[in-house]
Amino acid sequence: MPTVADQFVEVLVQAGVQRIYGIVGDSLNPVVDAVRRTEGIEWVHVRHEETAAFAAGAEAQITGRLAVCAGSCGPGNLHLINGLYDAHRSGAPVLALASQIPSEQIGTGFFQETHPERLFNECSHLCEVVAQPEQMPRLQRSAIQTAVGRRGVSVLVMPGDIAERTAANPTGQGVVHSEPPTVVPPESQVRELAEVLNESERVMLFCGNGTRGAHREVMELAGRLNAPVGHALRGKEWIQYDNPFDVGMSGLLGYGACQEAMEGADRVVLLGTDFPYNDFLPQARTVQVDIDPSHLGRRTVLDLAVQGDVGETIRAVLPHVRQKDDRSFLDRMLRSHADQLERVVEAYTQNVERQVPIHPEFVADVLDDLAADDAVFTVDTGMANVWAARYVTPNGRRRVLGSFVHGSMANALPQAVGAQLADPDRQVVAMAGDGGLSMLLGDVLTLQQRQLPVKVVVFNNASLGMVKLEMLVDGLPDFGTDHDEVDYAALARAVGMHAVRIEDPAQVQDGLRDALATPGPVLVDVRTDPNALSIPPKITGTQVKGFALAVSRTVLSGGVGKMVRLARSNLRNIPR
């Protein structure tokens, strides 16, 4: 007779799950043993459960299908939490198994006791305890269906003794419904949207993650309206390529004329974006289209709110939208965008081939040139995010995964693990900060031991660079941000991994080219300039003041040389 654990694993296999990421232990052992005995599913041993959750989230984002992670009772599953928040907030269908202490001990303050059903509530659509075998497999199928259908996390909490018990119900066969429905707004809304677009003179489209799969439709609408098209970070990979209307990106990491276009437009159309920084939105003259009604109007006041899939909505509205003749707004924005790119982005990559320490933007630029057309980039929260946003050129086939909504550090390495396992033949490049890498460093061992051919490029500035920038902008001298230099290549070599350290800019091209061409895992540790900081496209008076204040404070405390260098490298980047 199968146990509940056997049944659990069988249901996963039926749902197409090929692996479970996690770390074995006590209450989880019956499930792990069932994996050992079951064909078609493997146990992926990682070194930190946070890696397990991030890897599952990345796998789900690459495949669009359910991915699974697991943690043993108490601290084991507690470690999953940050990665689960990230997966949930990224809309990645993930099932997490949080195993639990023996059921008879629950509530007694037993060894390792926690209450995962309370802890994981906020980062899941469904979080339930399997208290008796009779609940299975129905509860598990419901958890899977919820994760897949509502795109997010489900958590099952299962005491080890329940997992060991004989299954009470036949496993049977189940189906997972995974094709999302087409959401088209009602005719009245389509007409209203068309009217608003027709009566506006200068329309600007601002695109987010919800424009995935709607590139053609967005371009057609932009052409009809002569509308500049800007994007949020999560919209970049879907909308920036082959886009003659591109005016860049908004937000703290943004660049180009996106902000200017938003301010100059008499109508801003938010397409599939829940872009969180309301200060960057005009707070007027705005219409929004989103498949999720909870996104409508939550960042800005709206003239019109339309619930619908972006592609479907545009297809429905296009027949009612008149071709605009006047291109002057669009042309002005395109020119301004080109000028700004020239000044802001190119300023960094010109003459940087000789700069020591190596300019991180030079590294990102070279990486962009050399990486495969269908590479997956995983990008650490921190400055790597900025470099990826500015230098990784999307083309509709590449993917860029980051912790774009949750904003957690240390995501790049574990996400690369999941992306590579999901697609073993694809080039996966992790753009890691040295702070991020050191946080989950143990999982470099996972790359080596499984021989996952991930290429980890460490932007090693011996500093928590992003926070250094935040402090400067807030008028604080940087403090607690710098640490001793670490040779991550030496660390990687110590575990048998192929690794290179690059300190000379002349080695960047060849070093990265060789690394990408080397089979198996490779770590490239690039010693980069900690003072190469980016400045947001729209910097306020107070922020400038803060910047100046930090400069003078640091000068007063003796750090003249450093601040002069920093000021020099940033001056070129401040939009005029």
Ligand SMILES: Cc1ncc(C[n+]2csc(CCOP(=O)(O)OP(=O)(O)O)c2C)c(N)n1
């Ligand atoms: C788990 C976590 N801790 C702290 C932060 C705050 N934080 C954001 S970026 C950052 C610095 C990242 O440093 P590093 O990985 O070295 O990258 P760099 O910015 O220097 O390129 C910190 C501390 C965070 N986002 N997540």
